[in-house]
Amino acid sequence: MKQSGTSPLLQGAVQDLASGVVSALRSGDHARAAAVPAAADGEAGGLALAAVRVLGADALLPSTLLHTPPLPDELAVFRKAVETYPPGAGAGPTVVWSHWAMRRTLRRLDPGHADGPDEEPDTAWLEGTTWQLLTHQLAVLAALAVPGEDCGVARAAGQRPVDVARGFVRAVRRRDWRQAAGAGRWLTLLEGVPPTLGLENGLDFVELMGGQDPLVELQVRAARLTRTGAFV
Amino acid sequence: MTDTRLIHNVGAGALEWLWAHRDGFRLEPDVDPEIGFLERFKPVGELAMICKVLFREGVAGSRQARLARQLLDHAWRETLDGGRMLVRGQLTEPISPIPFEVYLPFKELGYSQPEVERAAALNHRLDSWVSFEATPTRRLGLSAFQRRFGLPPRPPEAELRGTTWLARTPEPWTVEGHIAYDVTHNVFHLTDWGERPDGLPPGTAEYLATWLPVWIDDWLDLERWDLLGELLVVDACLPRPTLDERAWKGFAAAQQPDGAMPALRTMPEGTPDEVFDIVYHPTLVAAYASVLAMSRSLSRMAEAS
Numbered sequence: 001m002k003q004s005g006t007s008p009l010l011q012g013a014v015q016d017l018a019s020g021v022v023s024a025l026r027s028g029d030h031a032r033a034a035a036v037p038a039a040a041d042g043e044a045g046g047l048a049l050a051a052v053r054v055l056g057a058d059a060l061l062p063s064t065l066l067h068t069p070p071l072p073d074e075l076a077v078f079r080k081a082v083e084t085y086p087p088g089a090g091a092g093p094t095v096v097w098s099h100w101a102m103r104r105t106l107r108r109l110d111p112g113h114a115d116g117p118d119e120e121p122d123t124a125w126l127e128g129t130t131w132q133l134l135t136h137q138l139a140v141l142a143a144l145a146v147p148g149e150d151c152g153v154a155r156a157a158g159q160r161p162v163d164v165a166r167g168f169v170r171a172v173r174r175r176d177w178r179q180a181a182g183a184g185r186w187l188t189l190l191e192g193v194p195p196t197l198g199l200e201n202g203l204d205f206v207e208l209m210g211g212q213d214p215l216v217e218l219q220v221r222a223a224r225l226t227r228t229g230a231f232v
Numbered sequence: 233m234t235d236t237r238l239i240h241n242v243g244a245g246a247l248e249w250l251w252a253h254r255d256g257f258r259l260e261p262d263v264d265p266e267i268g269f270l271e272r273f274k275p276v277g278e279l280a281m282i283c284k285v286l287f288r289e290g291v292a293g294s295r296q297a298r299l300a301r302q303l304l305d306h307a308w309r310e311t312l313d314g315g316r317m318l319v320r321g322q323l324t325e326p327i328s329p330i331p332f333e334v335y336l337p338f339k340e341l342g343y344s345q346p347e348v349e350r351a352a353a354l355n356h357r358l359d360s361w362v363s364f365e366a367t368p369t370r371r372l373g374l375s376a377f378q379r380r381f382g383l384p385p386r387p388p389e390a391e392l393r394g395t396t397w398l399a400r401t402p403e404p405w406t407v408e409g410h411i412a413y414d415v416t417h418n419v420f421h422l423t424d425w426g427e428r429p430d431g432l433p434p435g436t437a438e439y440l441a442t443w444l445p446v447w448i449d450d451w452l453d454l455e456r457w458d459l460l461g462e463l464l465v466v467d468a469c470l471p472r473p474t475l476d477e478r479a480w481k482g483f484a485a486a487q488q489p490d491g492a493m494p495a496l497r498t499m500p501e502g503t504p505d506e507v508f509d510i511v512y513h514p515t516l517v518a519a520y521a522s523v524l525a526m527s528r529s530l531s532r533m534a535e536a537s
Contacts, residue, residue: 132449162442169446172405194442198403205405 135167139182177210181219243522249491256508277334315345461517
């Protein structure tokens with residue numbers, strides 16, 4: 001699951017940002033360093049902002065999962081990324097949904113800046129899709145796999161736990177660790193996952209094989225926090 | 233669900249190729265003892281087993297049924313010299329189960345060679361025969377063959393069923409080629425090569441119904457036609473086969489115009505014998521998958537009408 005259309009510089013910035021999120025999730029305390037760097041000007045600032053947009057709602061995942069309020073600077077950069085990169089007119093459903101997830105996160109973490117009504121995008125593109133494509137799309141939208149946060153995509157996933165489990169197996173077999181980790185994160189939220197999947201060991205396996213990639217590690221950490229109920 | 237014509241054509245093509253290349257089923261009586269005379273018996277046994285399935289299911293066209301009978305006659309009379317080569321193999325390696333395994337489908341189809349039967353009955357009494365080290369799936373297969381031969385299986389199949397990889401329903405994402413072949417053969421033994429789909433324990437059937445689609449998807453994309461063919465057989469052994477259209481179309485597209493099925497990606501290069509040795513197995517498997525899938529597809533239509 002490569003990020004297509006992103007420059008090596010941006011990919012590096014996304015990796016750095018994901019590493020920061022992983023560190024914050026790992027430390028799990030209030031005195032953590034900010035995952036999202038403070039606003040900067042010029043090219044570096046633009047890159048950091050774009051990286052936040054690529055990582056989406058997961059840029060503030062430590063605050064979401066650990067119930068720690070984000071630092072003001074983090075929140076400001078996140079808000080700026082939401083405002084700077086609205087989905088274009090012809091944007092695909094994953095882009096629209098990932099932006100929606102960012103706005104939802106913003107509303108939750110910064111209620112004072114609520115920005116009007118927020119209708120859910122539709123999930124028609126997931127209806128009747130193959131289990132292979134369903135899992136791929138869900139993995140792209142893994143930032144929506146947040147405990148206690150209902151939405152159309154989560155409901156679509158909830159209706160097809162066996163298909164998502166199949167997609168997890170497929171991703172592991174193909175060594176697509178990012179997709180496997182994203183699918184695994186969804187599976188920790190779903191009812192009706194076949195016990196023979198061996199999800200817990202599966203997530204450890206994905207981490208062992210692909211965990212040097214911070215984007216994989218981020219999903220595995222999120223899944224573990226979800227599974228252990230640390231967010232409650 | 234896949235068009236039955238497509239499934240039928242895969243099997244019909246495979247049988248044409250097997251008949252045209254029947255001389256490839258050959259023994260090598262003067263082979264180096266280090267390689268072993270019995271090495272080349274396996275293809276003959278597989279041919280007989282699959283022709284037997286074809287007769288049993290009764291869904292092949294009249295030409296396919298005739299070709300299968302001619303292939304069996306050829307293998308018995310020419311390749312095995314009326315069964316005398318099985319006796320020779322048994323005399324060369326007295327404790328080997330291979331002559332017995334090759335003989336069984338022929339016996340079930342009415343061919344007879346009493347000396348092989350005497351050796352099988354004697355070997356069956358030997359503790360060595362019960363104890364030689366083999367994988368759990370192979371051991372299960374040997375016991376199933378003893379039952380079919382009319383001997384009390386040693387060890388009983390009930391003791392063996394729980395010892396295989398598949399019986400333990402392990403993590404499906406750990407499956408690789410060798411494990412996948414163990415799974416397919418385990419299913420063949422549990423169902424008597426598709427004759428008794430209810431031989432699959434419910435938990436095993438449910439496990440396969442859940443995860444087989446992933447493995448089929450995977451080996452289809454890897455273009456490993458030999459293994460894909462065996463997985464399509466497993467699908468046809470399930471209580472509710474999927475007869476997956478994408479997999480069957482890919483499998484059919486890989487088949488050559490003369491009916492040969494490559495083992496991996498495309499046809500190999502080499503002498504006719506070298507090509508035969510690589511391709512005969514996936515082509516046999518194609519015939520086998522076709523006849524079982526046809527049979528299940530027709531039963532389903534009959535149930536629906």
